[in-house]
Amino acid sequence: MNARQRNNVNVIGAGSKTIVFAHGFGCDQNMWRFVWPAFADGYRIVLFDHVGCGNSDLQAYDDGKYATLDGYAEDVVEICRALGVSGGVFVGHSVSAMIGVLAARRAADLFDDIVMVCPSPRYIDDAGYTGGFAEAQIHELLDFLDANHMGWSQTLAPVIMGRPDRPELAEELTNSFCSTDPEIAKKFARVTFLSDNRADLSAVTARCLVLQCSEDVIAPQCVGEYVHRQLPNSEFVLLQATGHCPNLSAPEETVAAMKAFLGGGNS
Amino acid sequence: MSERFAKDLDEIDDLEDLFEHAPCGYVSAGVDGRIIKVNATFAGWLRLDKADLIGRRFQDLLNIVGKIYYETHFAPLLRMQGFFHEVALDLVGADGTKLPVLVNAVERRDEAGNMRFTRITIFNASDRRQYERDLLEARRAAETANANLLELNRTLEDRVAEAVEARVRSEEALHQAQKMEAIGQLTGGIAHDFNNMLAIILSALNLLERRLAKGEDVAPLLAAARESAHRAASLVQRLLAFSRRQPLAPEPLCPNDMVRDMSELLRHTLGEAVSLEAVLAGGLWHVHADRNLLENAIVNLAVNARDAMPAGGRLTIETANCHLDDAYAAEHAIKAGQYVMVAVTDTGTGMTEETMQKAFDPFFTTKEVGKGTGLGLSQVFGFVKQSNGHIKIYSELGHGTTIKLYLPRFYGTASAPAPKASSDVTLPSGREVILLVDDDERMLSLTASMLRDLGYGVVETARGAEALDKLQAHPEIELLFTDVVMPQMNGPELAKEALRRRPGLRVLFTSGYTRNAAVHNGILNPAMNLLQKPATVEQLARKVRAALDDELDPHRHR
Incomplete structure (x- = not known):
């Protein structure tokens, strides 16, 4: 299976410059549905699902490879190589902002610009660093996922078993967005929330944009500011939007900030 | 106030009451996600005033896990599909207590498609979460049990076979050890009697020599010597049979026959101070048991009885x-139901209550160190239980002991016992020519004369190589009758070469070894014919006739 099939890659448009959108923990490429159309005129758009999410090939999930974010970064590089991406734009939401950083370290020629939407290089507080979570809270998260409550799997499982008692529900769930394999989601959560990529930030040569939301419980403002400080070449924009997903809750504001950063030349 | 207006007010009150106190929580959130309305039920669950909740976001009321999942999964889902259903989340109340809930959310939009607010409905799921935990726990347990079961099934057959084999091996070893112990007990008495028999034979031979010299009648002396020799031979045969190692095999048995057959052996064992009496019931039923083990049991009981009567006494079977x-x-x-009882009674010291209690325990013994292993009665007990029988001790201190074995009656038909050889019967005979080979010259000539008496023609030799020459020279030879253990060329080697030269030749072996010993040592194929030494004329006659008549399928050793 090649990288395009493995990661359910979708390519739209034929602009000379490529813009690669990477979804974060939770959800899939649907995350960008309100954002990418704004760039379709001037760019070649690349959308994909991380392995274990959306319509990716679940069989390709490998415990060893995906035990660190590097495994996901390797996939990004493979996808870009397969599509001949060079000097493009990488847009990463949440944990994928760091996956983009790792991909750029592996292949600096791929991206001239990196847009980080609600990034966090480390979620757990550390000496002299505020990540937003105490270690115990992250372990509470992982324990809860291990307990496997049915509320998750029924809502998020990509393949919904028929429920004869409530056929309308099965229909709705089959059409649900953000599908994810519950078992893989647990492992992805572990990798994401235990990651620490602070040391990788200073090596990024690409021009970066840090998009920070207000009241983001997952990536608080101080974390976005930290990322901005550590990156050699970055801009920081604090959005009006609250929460962790401005690409969904405030797509216009998000698009505007991105276009301002990328400049009018391509749009 | 008009009546109509009053009625409307009542209805509004009623709906308001339903909203506030419904058994589920209601929350409305504005376009910016902030709470604009909440019912009393929900506020009560969180131990907060309704007013405190206005302006907050629903996800702020969740525990850390809920916050993360709400932001990363459920908020996107709501935004994209307009609703989510039955999401398991934990609310955290003002006092820090957690409340498991199921949450539904749906976006309400106006006709132009603009979002008006989000309606969130919350159900208390404390019980359901507990059921889920129990269910998941039960499923995990079932999966583990199933995996264990599969594993068990996979290895069960092997493990059972292994265990059975180990058990059989140790039982066989125990039985053999027990038998050897009994043999040890027996041989003392037997050696003495055997010596007496030899003495009779020797003195008879001495007398014979003298009377022959004088030309007197020697028939009574010959008879005495023969009888004594027969008794000695039979005694040895019994000992050999008894000590034989062989697999356990229950068979229909008549206990009377067994007691009768064993009584001579027992008489020797018990010594002169103990008199043996057998009281055998007429019309006794058969039992289904292993012959060796039943013999062993009777010997054990008899030896115990003897040891309980150091000054002599009476033993009754x-x-x-x-x-x-x-x-x-x-x-x-x-x-x-119906049982066959075998009771062994002595007039000895008897047992105390305490001894009786422990009598069947392995390694329990009242005998001096070195005199007994303490395994005898426990083994008898094991044998009886294996045979679905019952064992009972009656004992009076100073008067004696009775041990009764009860074995279930066997209802099938017992195979007819081998016809008893009788000297009145005409011996099987014939006129065929037999090639006789034995390196013991005296045995050779003795056997040759016995065969000639029976009418056979005999060609004899003491060496294998010579035997082959004679076979060549005498085409009329129909049977090769050879000793097994001989120097240079042994019996089976000779037979093999003879058969190569004369296919169809009948072969009969003879040996001082028991069949099992010969087979064990690899000398003899189990299928081969063997006449055990020493043999009576009668045994010789039958075996030779049978070999010639091919009744015994004489040489299937290839």
């Missing part, structure tokens, strides 16, 4: 048919 009724059977955890 008694058999009887009996019926164990329901009450007795229930009390002793056995099946009611």
